[in-house]
Amino acid sequence: MIGIERLTKTYGHGAGTTVVLDGLDFTVGTGEIFAVVGPSGAGKTTLAQCVNLLERPTSGSVTVNGVNLSRLTERQLRVARRRIGTIFQSDGLYSRRTAAQNVALPLEYLGVTAAESRNRVAELLDRVGLSSRASFYPHQLSGGQRQRVGIARALALRPSVLLSDEATSGLDPDSTASIVELLKELRDDLDLSILFITHEMDTVLQVADSVARLERGRIVESGRIVDLLRDPHSVLGRSLRPRRDAEAAPAGTERWFVGYTHSAVPADWLIRLAADLDSPIHLLGASIETVSGETVGHATLAVPALEPGRIEAAARALGLDARRLPAPAGSAPALAAAALERVA
Numbered sequence: 001m002i003g004i005e006r007l008t009k010t011y012g013h014g015a016g017t018t019v020v021l022d023g024l025d026f027t028v029g030t031g032e033i034f035a036v037v038g039p040s041g042a043g044k045t046t047l048a049q050c051v052n053l054l055e056r057p058t059s060g061s062v063t064v065n066g067v068n069l070s071r072l073t074e075r076q077l078r079v080a081r082r083r084i085g086t087i088f089q090s091d092g093l094y095s096r097r098t099a100a101q102n103v104a105l106p107l108e109y110l111g112v113t114a115a116e117s118r119n120r121v122a123e124l125l126d127r128v129g130l131s132s133r134a135s136f137y138p139h140q141l142s143g144g145q146r147q148r149v150g151i152a153r154a155l156a157l158r159p160s161v162l163l164s165d166e167a168t169s170g171l172d173p174d175s176t177a178s179i180v181e182l183l184k185e186l187r188d189d190l191d192l193s194i195l196f197i198t199h200e201m202d203t204v205l206q207v208a209d210s211v212a213r214l215e216r217g218r219i220v221e222s223g224r225i226v227d228l229l230r231d232p233h234s235v236l237g238r239s240l241r242p243r244r245d246a247e248a249a250p251a252g253t254e255r256w257f258v259g260y261t262h263s264a265v266p267a268d269w270l271i272r273l274a275a276d277l278d279s280p281i282h283l284l285g286a287s288i289e290t291v292s293g294e295t296v297g298h299a300t301l302a303v304p305a306l307e308p309g310r311i312e313a314a315a316r317a318l319g320l321d322a323r324r325l326p327a328p329a330g331s332a333p334a335l336a337a338a339a340l341e342r343v344a
């Protein structure tokens with residue numbers, strides 16, 4: 001488990017002080033992948049460095065498995081850091097060492113016997129699906145494979161916490177997907193707490209259980225991915241949804257956006273909604289998927305104009321949130337509305 005309490009990091013003094021992290025509070029549970037997203041300069045890397053105490057927090061605490069790292073001496077910290085594995089965007093492998101020799105490095109530093117190290121390295125390379133590449137050098141491996149070697153090395157000392165700083169950034173979609181699957185397997189099999197720092201929202205949706213958005217050193221929104229996706233008011237939830245253009249609405253209809261807000265939305269909600277409203281409904285676009293074992297989704301519909309409030313109420317009864325979308329710019333209804341506004 002990782003516990004972050006009132007974590008603040010500033011650089012400089014007096015008038016020249018820069019506050020990079022400003023009172024962060026969050027917990028990454030055992031067996032949880034917690035993503036931190038945010039624009040460039042938000043403080044994501046500084047957060048990662050404070051969690052593995054490469055940077056000392058200015059105030060607040062970082063607790064890993066009940067041990068407050070901020071209170072440790074340098075010597076104690078070196079030992080405590082073994083419980084934290086880190087993977088970076090650049091895999092950081094030594095080019096003159098084979099995959100196996102790279103994975104063995106932390107074990108060598110620790111003085112593990114050669115035989116023990118050989119067994120552990122074989123086990124780790126097997127774990128990340130690279131047994132057949134043990135004697136390959138980094139330049140003989142793909143980007144995704146190099147990242148797997150990096151993960152194996154990060155796991156060498158049996159950490160309970162894994163820090164991933166932009167580890168999938170720059171990888172192609174297939175490699176990203178395979179690293180994401182590997183991290184989820186490790187979360188489940190080894191009960192790891194994984195802090196996953198990224199700027200890629202698509203990856204967050206694939207990998208994380210929870211997410212926090214960092215802006216100028218502060219967490220502006222956070223929560224379980226499923227809850228955020230189901231919250232019609234969540235900015236983070238909206239930015240996590242896959243963006244696809246819906247079809248144009250037929251003439252004489254209004255466009256509506258419908259989102260799942262509940263776990264018990266019936267699978268035949270569209271038929272029920274049409275029956276309830278006693279009206280045809282055109283499905284213009286939809287995305288329904290399982291996230292952390294729960295169904296989430298949204299759809300764009302076209303419905304003939306009905307009395308105000310009817311669609312919202314019928315949708316609510318099915319566990320859905322419905323809101324009318326403005327007519328797309330340039331469409332006949334939008335031009336008519338603009339003309340009316342000009343006349344008024």
Ligand SMILES: Nc1ncnc2c1ncn2[C@@H]1O[C@H](COP(=O)(O)OP(=O)(O)OP(=O)(O)O)[C@@H](O)[C@H]1O
Pocket residue numbers: 011012018020038039040041042043044045046047199
């Ligand atoms: N040693 C330092 N001294 C002064 N300011 C620093 C130092 N390290 C980082 N900063 C500042 O802290 C802010 C956050 O930097 P950080 O690298 O943590 O952001 P980030 O969210 O990881 O950005 P990116 O996604 O671009 O890597 C930046 O404005 C940066 O200039």
